[in-house]
Amino acid sequence: MLSLRDVSVAYDGVPAVTDVDLELPDGQVLAVLGPSGCGKSTILRAVAGLEPLSGGSVSWDGADLAGVPTHRRGFALLFQDGQLFPQLTVARNVGYAPRLRRAPDTAKRVGELLELVGLAGYGDRLPGTLSGGERQRVALARALAAEPRLLLLDEPLSALDTGLRERLAVDLRAILRTAGTTALMVTHDHEEAFTVSDRMAVMRAGRVVQEGPIADVWREPADPETALFLGYARVFRAAAAAAVLAAAGRPPAAAVAVRRSALSLDPSGPLAATVVSSRATPEQVRLVVDADGVGEADAVAPLDSHPGVGQRVRLAVDPGRLAVWESAPAAS
Amino acid sequence: MLSLRDVSVAYDGVPAVTDVDLELPDGQVLAVLGPSGCGKSTILRAVAGLEPLSGGSVSWDGADLAGVPTHRRGFALLFQDGQLFPQLTVARNVGYAPRLRRAPDTAKRVGELLELVGLAGYGDRLPGTLSGGERQRVALARALAAEPRLLLLDEPLSALDTGLRERLAVDLRAILRTAGTTALMVTHDHEEAFTVSDRMAVMRAGRVVQEGPIADVWREPADPETALFLGYARVFRAAAAAAVLAAAGRPPAAAVAVRRSALSLDPSGPLAATVVSSRATPEQVRLVVDADGVGEADAVAPLDSHPGVGQRVRLAVDPGRLAVWESAPAAS
Amino acid sequence: MRVIRLLLVALVPLAILGVFFVLPVTGMVSRGFWTDGSFDPGGVLDVLTRPRVHRVLWFTLWSAALGTLFSLALGLPAAHVLYRRRIRGGSVLRAALLAPFVLPTVVVGVSFRQLLTASGPLGFLGLDGTPAAIIAGLVFFNASVVIRVVGGAWESLDPRPAEAAAALGATPFQVLRTVTLPALRPAVVSAASVVFLFCATAFGVVLTLGGLRYSSVETEIYLLTTNLLDLQAAAALSVLQLVVVVGLLLAAARARRTADPSLARVVARPRRLARGDVPALVATSVLALLVLGPIAALVAGSLRTDGAWSLANYRALETTGQSSGQQHALLVPVTDALMTSLRTAVDATWMSLLLGLTVAVVATRRSRSRSERRVRTVLDGLFMLPLGVSAVTLGFGFLITLDRPPLDLRDSPLLVPIAQALVALPLVVRTLVPVLGSVDDRLRQAAATLGASPFRAALTVDLPVVGRPLLASAGFAFAVSLGEFGATSFLARDEHPTLPVVIFGLIGHPGPMNYGMALAASVVLAATTATVMLAVERLHVPVGST
Amino acid sequence: LTGEDDSGSGSGTAGGGDVVLVTHESFVLPKKLMKQFDQDTGYHLVVRASGDAGTLTNKLVLSQGNPQGDVAFGVDNTFASRALDADVFAPYAADLPPGADTYVLPGDDDHRLTPIDNGNVCVNIDTQYFKGKRAPQTLDDLVDPAYRDLFVLPGAASSSTGLAFLLATIAKYGDGWPDYWTKLMDNGAKLTAGWSDAYEVDFTQGGGGGDRPIVLSYDSSPAFTIDGDHSTTKALLDTCFRQVEYAGVLTGADNPKGAEAVVDWLLSPQVQAALPESMYVFPVDTETTLPAEWASYAVQPEDPYALDPADIAAHRDEWLTTWSDVTSR
Numbered sequence A, B: 001m002l003s004l005r006d007v008s009v010a011y012d013g014v015p016a017v018t019d020v021d022l023e024l025p026d027g028q029v030l031a032v033l034g035p036s037g038c039g040k041s042t043i044l045r046a047v048a049g050l051e052p053l054s055g056g057s058v059s060w061d062g063a064d065l066a067g068v069p070t071h072r073r074g075f076a077l078l079f080q081d082g083q084l085f086p087q088l089t090v091a092r093n094v095g096y097a098p099r100l101r102r103a104p105d106t107a108k109r110v111g112e113l114l115e116l117v118g119l120a121g122y123g124d125r126l127p128g129t130l131s132g133g134e135r136q137r138v139a140l141a142r143a144l145a146a147e148p149r150l151l152l153l154d155e156p157l158s159a160l161d162t163g164l165r166e167r168l169a170v171d172l173r174a175i176l177r178t179a180g181t182t183a184l185m186v187t188h189d190h191e192e193a194f195t196v197s198d199r200m201a202v203m204r205a206g207r208v209v210q211e212g213p214i215a216d217v218w219r220e221p222a223d224p225e226t227a228l229f230l231g232y233a234r235v236f237r238a239a240a241a242a243a244v245l246a247a248a249g250r251p252p253a254a255a256v257a258v259r260r261s262a263l264s265l266d267p268s269g270p271l272a273a274t275v276v277s278s279r280a281t282p283e284q285v286r287l288v289v290d291a292d293g294v295g296e297a298d299a300v301a302p303l304d305s306h307p308g309v310g311q312r313v314r315l316a317v318d319p320g321r322l323a324v325w326e327s328a329p330a331a332s
Numbered sequence C: 001m002r003v004i005r006l007l008l009v010a011l012v013p014l015a016i017l018g019v020f021f022v023l024p025v026t027g028m029v030s031r032g033f034w035t036d037g038s039f040d041p042g043g044v045l046d047v048l049t050r051p052r053v054h055r056v057l058w059f060t061l062w063s064a065a066l067g068t069l070f071s072l073a074l075g076l077p078a079a080h081v082l083y084r085r086r087i088r089g090g091s092v093l094r095a096a097l098l099a100p101f102v103l104p105t106v107v108v109g110v111s112f113r114q115l116l117t118a119s120g121p122l123g124f125l126g127l128d129g130t131p132a133a134i135i136a137g138l139v140f141f142n143a144s145v146v147i148r149v150v151g152g153a154w155e156s157l158d159p160r161p162a163e164a165a166a167a168l169g170a171t172p173f174q175v176l177r178t179v180t181l182p183a184l185r186p187a188v189v190s191a192a193s194v195v196f197l198f199c200a201t202a203f204g205v206v207l208t209l210g211g212l213r214y215s216s217v218e219t220e221i222y223l224l225t226t227n228l229l230d231l232q233a234a235a236a237l238s239v240l241q242l243v244v245v246v247g248l249l250l251a252a253a254r255a256r257r258t259a260d261p262s263l264a265r266v267v268a269r270p271r272r273l274a275r276g277d278v279p280a281l282v283a284t285s286v287l288a289l290l291v292l293g294p295i296a297a298l299v300a301g302s303l304r305t306d307g308a309w310s311l312a313n314y315r316a317l318e319t320t321g322q323s324s325g326q327q328h329a330l331l332v333p334v335t336d337a338l339m340t341s342l343r344t345a346v347d348a349t350w351m352s353l354l355l356g357l358t359v360a361v362v363a364t365r366r367s368r369s370r371s372e373r374r375v376r377t378v379l380d381g382l383f384m385l386p387l388g389v390s391a392v393t394l395g396f397g398f399l400i401t402l403d404r405p406p407l408d409l410r411d412s413p414l415l416v417p418i419a420q421a422l423v424a425l426p427l428v429v430r431t432l433v434p435v436l437g438s439v440d441d442r443l444r445q446a447a448a449t450l451g452a453s454p455f456r457a458a459l460t461v462d463l464p465v466v467g468r469p470l471l472a473s474a475g476f477a478f479a480v481s482l483g484e485f486g487a488t489s490f491l492a493r494d495e496h497p498t499l500p501v502v503i504f505g506l507i508g509h510p511g512p513m514n515y516g517m518a519l520a521a522s523v524v525l526a527a528t529t530a531t532v533m534l535a536v537e538r539l540h541v542p543v544g545s546t
Numbered sequence D: 001l002t003g004e005d006d007s008g009s010g011s012g013t014a015g016g017g018d019v020v021l022v023t024h025e026s027f028v029l030p031k032k033l034m035k036q037f038d039q040d041t042g043y044h045l046v047v048r049a050s051g052d053a054g055t056l057t058n059k060l061v062l063s064q065g066n067p068q069g070d071v072a073f074g075v076d077n078t079f080a081s082r083a084l085d086a087d088v089f090a091p092y093a094a095d096l097p098p099g100a101d102t103y104v105l106p107g108d109d110d111h112r113l114t115p116i117d118n119g120n121v122c123v124n125i126d127t128q129y130f131k132g133k134r135a136p137q138t139l140d141d142l143v144d145p146a147y148r149d150l151f152v153l154p155g156a157a158s159s160s161t162g163l164a165f166l167l168a169t170i171a172k173y174g175d176g177w178p179d180y181w182t183k184l185m186d187n188g189a190k191l192t193a194g195w196s197d198a199y200e201v202d203f204t205q206g207g208g209g210g211d212r213p214i215v216l217s218y219d220s221s222p223a224f225t226i227d228g229d230h231s232t233t234k235a236l237l238d239t240c241f242r243q244v245e246y247a248g249v250l251t252g253a254d255n256p257k258g259a260e261a262v263v264d265w266l267l268s269p270q271v272q273a274a275l276p277e278s279m280y281v282f283p284v285d286t287e288t289t290l291p292a293e294w295a296s297y298a299v300q301p302e303d304p305y306a307l308d309p310a311d312i313a314a315h316r317d318e319w320l321t322t323w324s325d326v327t328s329r
């Protein structure tokens, strides 16, 4: 079990991570999300022993790792930018860790992993001749080949197209499950977090603002900013909040965050609104509306509907796509 | 206007891009999508003059660019991995191109661009001290600062969180529009393509398999594989296709591709099915069902519904989320 | 803590530097400060006020500066052509351009003068005895240093930043100025500082080509010490030399410092020549002429006996001359001396590589604190000092400080290789540091996260990039040792002189064939060097095996 | 201190062990002779050669009392006083061969240095060039405008040969020597760094085919420019300065007896006979048979210039400074 207690990391005295507490039970996968520059990679580097802590401690199964150098920790880190060894072939990059510990059948294992990431037959290529996504997949295979007790993944799938990303996320999940590997994964893709991990930590400005089982975090973001980060489109307060909640058939509350898809075009919906703008996306038409008693809000419409700007429409509110705070959340 | 005619590029004799034809009228933005390793970056490099063509030609306003070295083309390329100059500060990286051409007010422009990408105050930092997403944003600002006649963007926003990515996509769109810049953008994010570009080209294995106005491509993918790449979940043929189309109230056809959200839980839906598996995501519950007369298919259900495995359900089919081929498409 | 560990790692090199450099030099200099048993710094200071000293110092500085400048101006384009472009015979040219490095300065001086003297083929230039001739001599010797040190770093430079600049509209020249040269700056400054030291301590070149009108600090120290035994004045000049050198090293350390030295390194893959390479090709040709011209004159001279072409000079190299009735006297045949030179060079090479690698690794590891960084910088610079100190001072210093137990080393057969290793060490360090320093630390970290110990990580990450520079510096060390004369000639030896010593003996005395044999022996020395370099070039470092 | 250090290592008295000869790098003798020494005396001769005569002397001075060897060879009359003043050598009165007493160092009353060989630095001329022309004879001739731009010589500061010529002019002109040098330079004399430079580059009969027919070299040099049955060069015997090389037992030697044996050996007929071809010098033993070329072409001056070694030691510094000033104007 990995525990971080009050971990702080500073670069040249400027704090990048402040007082982070995290617990990660064995075999679980924790997704770390947060805006760019909030300190996600830094936490991974600190856990791997690559950045000195300016405070707090990282421990494994209760033993403080302070004096343990990186290569003795048994954690593998997939760097955000891959960091493949440029002069080693793909196969030797992937087989690096197994060969270090003289694992048997390295060649076979390497073949399997390359197959997994869709790069069978790339074994003899040099990293310099790979495409961006291919490089990232080799880095993923290399980290997996290490069979570490803790896997630290920094945006493992960010350079991949949706189809491949989804497939690899599922495969990754299966591998981690099967091997019972504990993992910490930084990602900016909510879907990916959902697919791969059990728990989720949301960071902001160097701090963990919320941590818990993934669905819980999603349903009940700790504060409006977290809600916005998690993909809630807007947060309404006071009267506007009450109006939205009323339309959703829920009692009034101090604030409510709504997903973009919470409001949808529905001729029999309870909320009246005027269309402000409309834009088509692959899946649906996205509207910005001026809803009576609420103000400006987002809504969605089916692809085949074409509500014009200025048109009056009615909207339904899906209570499952709201996050509600009973008392006023701190404005931060 | 940029035209590519029969462009081929090979690395050490191995073709990476084959016979690509593209036309990009002035002021338009073309999104290039395709699976990892299909040759997207290669095309951008070829257009920039960084890779020699093994065949075909790249021309601008009708003039062949064959003998024109990269720096005379007036194109700016944002590399997939950023390629910031490590020894220059952020401000000097961004101001690199303006300073080369001795543009006035470089400092002011740099400030504006850094502001735009959310990095105001980062001017004096070195690239080595930035987070992954910060680096990518600096690279974007640097490319924009060049004010080229053609902007080549290779995955400009891939390392960013959703919120920032959406905002920057919108801003990018505005900037390109305002300046009337022609742009070629590689991305793996369909949303991003939709937000920023006018047209879209889909590549596969070095070839452009489809090109056109973005909504058209989406609605009518050229073939089943393209459909799958574009996010359609499955392609049904023959009887299964007819069953799906019938449920959508459409005439039978040779094949049909369905989005995941095309089938949704609806007690009054025309299609009966048995739930095979169900998984919650942030927005909805995803089901795999065994639909009568269709076979295994994907469907969605609202977050608050919890259909159990094995349960019989009814599904509605949204005709707007299907792509239909009247004649049998080539199986590739 | 880390600082102490750092010093422990550097202990062996430091001890060797202490015993074989610091101790002798301070011993010698302090003799100058003590006159008749009493401390007398005033006398030393007086020397420094002499106008002659000022003149000499000024000449030393400007001639060395110009020599360095021209070495860079010709060496950098040549490094580009020889290490970044695929040209036929490139490796032969690379090896040949290092050959001058080992030629005895007296022989080179004489060859140059035979070309430049009023009745010589280039006499019309009127360069004999002018500073221009001196500078040409300095460049002749040192352009190869620039080519090797910079070429080694340039060879594996990632081309993508240059592409990025071009894609932002930078012309090839702007790319060179804003991207390539800044990336190479540590290597360029390294090369420049070594070359400056070589030029500033040049002895034979200044004397021979300057027609005695010019003297440098080095020639003054030589005269004062060996001729006049004026230790006070010599000490004054030695201190002056040290001060200048330390100042230079500080400036170089500052100039080397880049905001972020990390560079991606790629597997070297030279490109074909293009039109843009024309200026570089022109510079390379000029350099080739400057280097190959005097060498050709030298070879031609070695093939002439009694006004006719013959191989007699070469045949004579195998004999001591005593039996044949020919009047050239050598203690040993030149062939034996060559073997001695090669053996010594092998020893000096491994010593300097071992020490140099240690120093370079210690100097380039990422520092965690400012004091740690400072310690590393000082360590790095410390090992440059032997280049800046006169061989005479060092030689006499050995004699008076290493003369009693436990350091009774005056007669040790190790003294010559160790002294040569110390002279070669700065070149090794300066070749390795820019390359090692540019290795992105994150690659080592990646290896560590996959379970590699620091040593293993170094094997994986550092060795491949440093492999070829390591070979290059081995070549350097070997060449320095083969060609070293100043310190070697000074150290006591038994019946086994090295080749330069024999050559010097040959050229310094009248004798029917002595001069021709000296030329022939020099050609053999240079050819041996070039052959070894070529062999080293062919030794492809096995990359991708660790 | 007498140098008879009988508390030294036992090897010295027993007529065995190593005996170390410290010398300059021009020291060469046939291997055969060295083996012969080992056989005859039971000592093993170890030669440590390095540097030139000046370096050698200074090394001996600096390591006085704790010398690097037992015996030294190669200190010459221009440096001898410095060595004697520093008490580098111990007394040893060897049996001098016939003629050698001419070369005994003036003022060396307790026999610390033993003369071994001698040679003269003389102006040489190209006889081909001067065929049918009036050739110079004396130092005075060298400043005659008739010989303008014809003389090349190594400088006194950087070359021991050059220094010897300076001493010759001082011996001849006394305090007026700077005037002579001024005139010499005004007459177009060319200075080079070393002997090889002057001879091989600028001299018309040297290796490089230069353009100056008058050069500073040695009395033995004509023996090396033989073309058929005559030499193409000639030494001007009125311009010579004599250099004598000495050997001596070192103060504080580990093996003083062995050292004495070495001195004796250097004076032996075999070694004396080998000197011309090995080290290009004349033996001090006048009964030695010279090689044929030497006998015919290398003529020694009768009465070369000489200076008191003590004078040289006292004024070398001052003379060189003045010389540099005069010649660099």
Ligand SMILES: Nc1ncnc2c1ncn2[C@@H]1O[C@H](COP(=O)(O)OP(=O)(O)OP(=O)(O)O)[C@@H](O)[C@H]1O
Pocket (backbone or CB within 6 Å): A128, A129, A130, A131, A132, A133, A134, A159, B011, B012, B016, B034, B035, B036, B037, B038, B039, B040, B041, B042, B043, B080
């Ligand atoms: N320098 C090179 N040498 C050899 N092959 C290369 C080189 N660069 C790319 N390739 C190969 O060419 C193909 C196309 O590469 P490219 O970089 O264009 O892909 P991409 O579409 O940008 O992929 P990604 O989305 O992963 O970045 C890939 O199969 C890649 O392995």
Ligand SMILES: Nc1ncnc2c1ncn2[C@@H]1O[C@H](COP(=O)(O)OP(=O)(O)OP(=O)(O)O)[C@@H](O)[C@H]1O
Pocket (backbone or CB within 6 Å): A011, A012, A016, A034, A035, A036, A037, A038, A039, A040, A041, A042, A043, A080, B128, B129, B130, B131, B132, B133, B134, B159
């Ligand atoms: N080496 C460094 N020196 C100084 N500051 C740094 C350094 N590395 C990171 N930082 C700063 O620390 C903060 C956290 O960086 P970190 O890399 O952990 O962010 P991140 O959450 O991984 O962001 P991203 O999603 O953009 O990769 C950022 O503000 C960054 O600028």
Ligand SMILES: Cc1ncc(C[n+]2csc(CCO)c2C)c(N)n1
Pocket (backbone or CB within 6 Å): C101, C102, C105, C137, C138, C141, C142, C198, C199, C202, C203, C205, C423, C479, C480, C483, C484, C485, C486
């Ligand atoms: C002007 C000048 N002269 C000689 C050499 C040759 N050289 C090769 S190694 C070394 C160091 C000590 O011997 C020297 C001096 C040079 N490079 N520059």
Ligand SMILES: [Mg+2]
Pocket (backbone or CB within 6 Å): A040, A041, A042, A080, A154, B131, B132, B133
């Ligand atoms: Mg990061």
Ligand SMILES: [Mg+2]
Pocket (backbone or CB within 6 Å): A131, A132, A133, B040, B041, B042, B080, B154
């Ligand atoms: Mg790419």
